[in-house]
Amino acid sequence: MNFAIIGCGFIAKKHVQAIQNIEGANLVAVCDRVPELMEPYVNDYQAKPYTDLTEMLQDESIDIVCICTPSGTHATIAEQAADAKKHIILEKPIAMTLKETDQIIKAATENNVKLAIIHPNRFRPVAMKLKEILDQNLLGKISHALCTVNWNRGQEYYDQAPWRGTKEHDGGVLMNQAIHNLDLLLWYMGEPEEVFSMAATRLRDIEAEDVSTGLIRFESGALATVQASTTVYPKNYEESITIFGEKGTVKIGGQNALNFEHVIIEGLENKMSKQWISDIDENPWGTPGHEQIIKDMMSAINENRLPAVTGKDGRNALALVLDFYESANTNQPVKRSKRD
Incomplete structure (x- = not known):
């Protein structure tokens, strides 16, 4: 083609x-x-x-x-x-x-x-393995999740082009960096019901936000905390997702959420979890997304x-970012039904 x-x-x-x-x-x-x-x-x-x-x-x-x-x-x-x-x-x-x-x-x-x-983050080997773990219900009922993107994007990054960091053409850390992680959260956790967020522009000379913290309540009742920034000195610090369930806890992390950092699952032999970790570590990037x-x-x-990854998937991730923005602007929770 x-x-x-x-x-x-x-x-x-x-x-x-x-x-x-x-x-x-x-x-x-x-x-x-x-x-x-x-x-x-x-x-x-x-x-x-x-x-x-x-x-x-x-x-x-x-x-x-x-x-x-x-x-x-x-x-x-x-x-x-x-x-x-x-x-x-x-x-x-x-x-x-x-x-x-x-x-x-x-x-x-x-x-x-x-x-x-x-x-493309959906196609990372560790991300696909975590999806498999959740689809097999190995963690049981999910309690909550943590999603972190603490990265560095210096002023020179935003100065590369006049549209970078603008609300009209680019957005801030949520729209431009953390949207991938929000897409993963939706893939793992299902439909969100309500969000609350705070955002700020602390260190970069841009129109949009360079740091954001938010909460999500999913339709399942599970909660998630999302923390994202491009202000970390002097380089990317962490990208991670941790999911806590009644039968286990799994964290994927590192600078780019490429590896298992924690795998404890009821009934799973230690040998098997070590094998999962080892298999991912051998080729963490896999075939590029x-x-x-x-x-x-x-x-x-x-x-x-x-x-x-369909247009609807892209719409869902965007809607979640926009919910975060609206909540930060109004200092009020935002119901997902407003976006449908």
């Missing part, structure tokens, strides 16, 4: 590398308003460059587009791609508002094209099924 990349900034490199690693996937075109950004893909992969998106989307040889532009531009570009009958792989967040999100999903549905959202999502999109098209 033939791919095109829209937006040739930093994240586009991951998409191109993934495409190169997948048999039968071909990069045939790139599109960006800045011609210089397309040069590496033209020179190294012979991709055809376009500065005009409408012109590129008229190329009937393109099957799938990967949208790697600033978040605030996703809706307009995705709708245009859907109308051109191109399947869509869309970087997170799916959009900046639920209205835009629903427009994207509607356009994909009406044009009968597949829509996949980039939430971008590669798995792109490969899955190709299979979804061939098998005429939904992609592994």
